[in-house]
Amino acid sequence: MELVASEIDIGTHLPTVLLNGADAEELGVHPLDRVQITTDGTTTIGIVEMTDELVAPGTLGVTRRLGHVEGRVEVTHAPKPNSARYVRKKLDDRELEADEIRAIVRDIEADRLNDVELSAYVSGVYSNGMSDAETTHLTEAMAEVGDHISWDDPVVADKHSIGGVAGNRVSPILVPIVAAAGVKIPKTSSRAVTSPAGTADTMEVFCGVEFSVGEIRDIVAETNGCLVWGGAVDLSPVDDKIIRAENPLSLDPTGQLIASVLSKKHCAGSTHVVVDVPYGEGSKVDGTAEARELADDFERVGDHLGMEVTPAVSPGDEPIGRGIGPVLEARDVLAVLAGDGPEDLRLKAVRLAEVLLDDCDVDADAAEILESGRAEAAFRDIVAAQGGDPDVTLADLVPGDERATIEADRSGVVTHVDNRLVSELGRRAGAPKDQRAGLTLARRVDDEVSAGDELFTVYAETASKLEDAVALADRAEPVRVRSREEAMVERV
Amino acid sequence: MELVASEIDIGTHLPTVLLNGADAEELGVHPLDRVQITTDGTTTIGIVEMTDELVAPGTLGVTRRLGHVEGRVEVTHAPKPNSARYVRKKLDDRELEADEIRAIVRDIEADRLNDVELSAYVSGVYSNGMSDAETTHLTEAMAEVGDHISWDDPVVADKHSIGGVAGNRVSPILVPIVAAAGVKIPKTSSRAVTSPAGTADTMEVFCGVEFSVGEIRDIVAETNGCLVWGGAVDLSPVDDKIIRAENPLSLDPTGQLIASVLSKKHCAGSTHVVVDVPYGEGSKVDGTAEARELADDFERVGDHLGMEVTPAVSPGDEPIGRGIGPVLEARDVLAVLAGDGPEDLRLKAVRLAEVLLDDCDVDADAAEILESGRAEAAFRDIVAAQGGDPDVTLADLVPGDERATIEADRSGVVTHVDNRLVSELGRRAGAPKDQRAGLTLARRVDDEVSAGDELFTVYAETASKLEDAVALADRAEPVRVRSREEAMVERV
Numbered sequence: 015m016e017l018v019a020s021e022i023d024i025g026t027h028l029p030t031v032l033l034n035g036a037d038a039e040e041l042g043v044h045p046l047d048r049v050q051i052t053t054d055g056t057t058t059i060g061i062v063e064m065t066d067e068l069v070a071p072g073t074l075g076v077t078r079r080l081g082h083v084e085g086r087v088e089v090t091h092a093p094k095p096n097s098a099r100y101v102r103k104k105l106d107d108r109e110l111e112a113d114e115i116r117a118i119v120r121d122i123e124a125d126r127l128n129d130v131e132l133s134a135y136v137s138g139v140y141s142n143g144m145s146d147a148e149t150t151h152l153t154e155a156m157a158e159v160g161d162h163i164s165w166d167d168p169v170v171a172d173k174h175s176i177g178g179v180a181g182n183r184v185s186p187i188l189v190p191i192v193a194a195a196g197v198k199i200p201k202t203s204s205r206a207v208t209s210p211a212g213t214a215d216t217m218e219v220f221c222g223v224e225f226s227v228g229e230i231r232d233i234v235a236e237t238n239g240c241l242v243w244g245g246a247v248d249l250s251p252v253d254d255k256i257i258r259a260e261n262p263l264s265l266d267p268t269g270q271l272i273a274s275v276l277s278k279k280h281c282a283g284s285t286h287v288v289v290d291v292p293y294g295e296g297s298k299v300d301g302t303a304e305a306r307e308l309a310d311d312f313e314r315v316g317d318h319l320g321m322e323v324t325p326a327v328s329p330g331d332e333p334i335g336r337g338i339g340p341v342l343e344a345r346d347v348l349a350v351l352a353g354d355g356p357e358d359l360r361l362k363a364v365r366l367a368e369v370l371l372d373d374c375d376v377d378a379d380a381a382e383i384l385e386s387g388r389a390e391a392a393f394r395d396i397v398a399a400q401g402g403d404p405d406v407t408l409a410d411l412v413p414g415d416e417r418a419t420i421e422a423d424r425s426g427v428v429t430h431v432d433n434r435l436v437s438e439l440g441r442r443a444g445a446p447k448d449q450r451a452g453l454t455l456a457r458r459v460d461d462e463v464s465a466g467d468e469l470f471t472v473y474a475e476t477a478s479k480l481e482d483a484v485a486l487a488d489r490a491e492p493v494r495v496r497s498r499e500e501a502m503v504e505r506v
Numbered sequence: 507m508e509l510v511a512s513e514i515d516i517g518t519h520l521p522t523v524l525l526n527g528a529d530a531e532e533l534g535v536h537p538l539d540r541v542q543i544t545t546d547g548t549t550t551i552g553i554v555e556m557t558d559e560l561v562a563p564g565t566l567g568v569t570r571r572l573g574h575v576e577g578r579v580e581v582t583h584a585p586k587p588n589s590a591r592y593v594r595k596k597l598d599d600r601e602l603e604a605d606e607i608r609a610i611v612r613d614i615e616a617d618r619l620n621d622v623e624l625s626a627y628v629s630g631v632y633s634n635g636m637s638d639a640e641t642t643h644l645t646e647a648m649a650e651v652g653d654h655i656s657w658d659d660p661v662v663a664d665k666h667s668i669g670g671v672a673g674n675r676v677s678p679i680l681v682p683i684v685a686a687a688g689v690k691i692p693k694t695s696s697r698a699v700t701s702p703a704g705t706a707d708t709m710e711v712f713c714g715v716e717f718s719v720g721e722i723r724d725i726v727a728e729t730n731g732c733l734v735w736g737g738a739v740d741l742s743p744v745d746d747k748i749i750r751a752e753n754p755l756s757l758d759p760t761g762q763l764i765a766s767v768l769s770k771k772h773c774a775g776s777t778h779v780v781v782d783v784p785y786g787e788g789s790k791v792d793g794t795a796e797a798r799e800l801a802d803d804f805e806r807v808g809d810h811l812g813m814e815v816t817p818a819v820s821p822g823d824e825p826i827g828r829g830i831g832p833v834l835e836a837r838d839v840l841a842v843l844a845g846d847g848p849e850d851l852r853l854k855a856v857r858l859a860e861v862l863l864d865d866c867d868v869d870a871d872a873a874e875i876l877e878s879g880r881a882e883a884a885f886r887d888i889v890a891a892q893g894g895d896p897d898v899t900l901a902d903l904v905p906g907d908e909r910a911t912i913e914a915d916r917s918g919v920v921t922h923v924d925n926r927l928v929s930e931l932g933r934r935a936g937a938p939k940d941q942r943a944g945l946t947l948a949r950r951v952d953d954e955v956s957a958g959d960e961l962f963t964v965y966a967e968t969a970s971k972l973e974d975a976v977a978l979a980d981r982a983e984p985v986r987v988r989s990r991e992e993a994m995v996e997r998v
Contacts, residue, residue: 023559024518024560025516025524025556025557025559025560025567026555032517039939040939042933042939044699044749044753045753046750046753046754047753047754063517063518064517065517067515067517068515068516068517069517094754098754098755102755102756102757105629105633105755105757106633107633128621128754129620129621129622129625130621130622130625130750130751130754130755131625131754131755132622132625133621133622133623133624133625133629134625134626134628134629134754134755134757136626137597137625137626137633138629138633140597141598141629141630141633141634207536257536258537258538258622261536261537261538261539262539262586262620262622262623263590263593263594263597263622263623264594265597265626441534447531447532447534
């Protein structure tokens, strides 16, 4: 039918068109169906929403994502995209072929799937899982639509942690160690989604993190490494879109997770990747068997892609380091690089660097590189190359002025420090948006404490956010203290 | 944080609020997260969308579904609704408790779930199925939020077909038979969603179909029956909302289907229901075993609800009756009631009426009621009570003027008449919106045909729609003609 189109902005990222109910009935289309819109010989596909308030009969509201469409247009009912059929196939628990997965990925990338279809895709992958073949196809399809960085070197190192452990700021220590060992390591990291700081947020305390592919090449050429925000380069445009359907139900389907990580590493030109899967209460993976399985999945899919993936698992049932929040984590990083700082963070970074260098077949001593100050020098080179102050000191990294210390209300032993609660505390305090907000942990699991001992200190930039965080700390129990007897057996 | 709210209309049915990206970052919220909005001591929950174009930093765009919110408001990050957790539980293939299902149903009813969550719910139920207990809880929860019609009679009959068979207009024949037998049968039907006519669309050719609960009570008091559109009464408000997430992938999860049907029957006050499950190529259920299983599921869930459900299966691999489309089906109905008309439609209506009357323990002869003209009289009474002309004749029911006859291009035998293609043809011709559009089938499966014999005739109200339908008829093969030999074994 012929309608008169005019532009309307409803703030959607999809190629939505708005139809009056009467016209939708005449066309025989329902909400979220597709229509084909033809004008001057060109056709586009729109996703239907119905509204009698915003558009009158005879008119078509065209959102900007569809391109500029004005005036008389011919509108007909268009078929569903093929990818919708493949999503249904996944919900039927049938294995998807490579071209079917590619069709889904391309339609997600081009915003051709509506929220219902995108969510059904994530739900299907979550509920029914993916075979190694499917995950490999998905990784390849996701890599195909991303930007690529290429290197002349036969060995390009990389590292990934699946996250979930507060304060686990290993990369800013590991990357300089590996770079100082003479191995290129173009590390891209994420910003926080639900945590108080991603590695990119922590690095932003020191220097810029948003660079183009060309700039990344220059930084790495100069320093062997970089510590940049992956979101500034389009290594995985699909990943950013899928998160919309993962976030509401906190779904993180394994096949999707592996494909997201490895497609980015593939696009970054990495050949050797160590993948760290922390496990334990309060982390993303509950048990060690599950962690080993996931780590192995990474390795197998890496194999299919011709990428050397070294799987690693680590205890993740308490935070790593003392500081939580961008500035407080930056302090830990700088301290460790200077030969001081939290022992657990230093050990973990050195161990993962050792594993990665070994995997790359490079004869270098990670601990020695750190102790000798070569890692610190490499870090300062990277900071300088990324536009920061290479002479930064701990005195420059000042946490928020609003502070509250939380003390043990009984004597005993620390039995658990909960990653999720600690992260939630850090966010309440204002991190990552307020760089100086967060907390420092004074105790680790197994530490003896007396009533009145400091458990942790919260830092904020405003009094009201400090209050919010302290309210949560009083209500919940981020650091669990029990008697020695209670620690032996927990009632549930 | 404090924001200045102002109303904005983006045509959504959800309580959406629009945030500028900077404010969303400050609040730490992502698209589809919830925020709590407090003003003058009252709080509401909004679902977040981000747009830098429509709202400036410091302002909050409030859609009308949220109620009237203007001026300074306090906005904080609100937790996800509990129902989101239960949806995830279903995706984990864990059985849901009654109160968990109730929470999901109530949140859907109140538009508190976004498209991603709604779709994940449908996907989870589709992929992982529902136990009898879950389906029973779902039926009860859906019935709780619907309007109820109550009757003094101990026996109130009803009938449902799961659909998928073109032209299958049994209800307008069965209802008058049952009503004439002295049993109340307050039948509500649907309009077409993807077919060329629902029973409500066909009845609308004769009379009104949109009535309130009070009017339905009056019609049934007068005539023992009614044939009205269920959508005009709020028997199942949730059903209409779930369809939004079922439509894009054509999902129709069994548990949801059973709960939708039986909750409506429960709200309509029915005590005895015959459920017809057609099976076969081109219908909704492929095989007879699957059909029997589904029919049994209906019976078992009915049992739990204290409702007598009689399961029935029927061959559904070709359309029933000759006409497809509102007016053409109305002609079949009137002809059968007058003792003429398509034999298959007459037989099926009589048989289902027999089964239902038997189930109701009523000693009545359905065939005799039809043959004697008592069913026709009852039908005309219902038409009159619903505001139509009780003296309507076939001559009043004129199909569209634009006509095209499709002939066999070879001699042989009809091996298949495809419900889906026939329905698609009817829709292309303009049905159900154009009441007089559709087609009449001249041949049934197993009929011998010679090249040049009429297979079917398409009717439309406009030449362009006729053209569209004929183009599809030429391209596809709604009526399959094969040689006797080919009919024995089909190459695939």
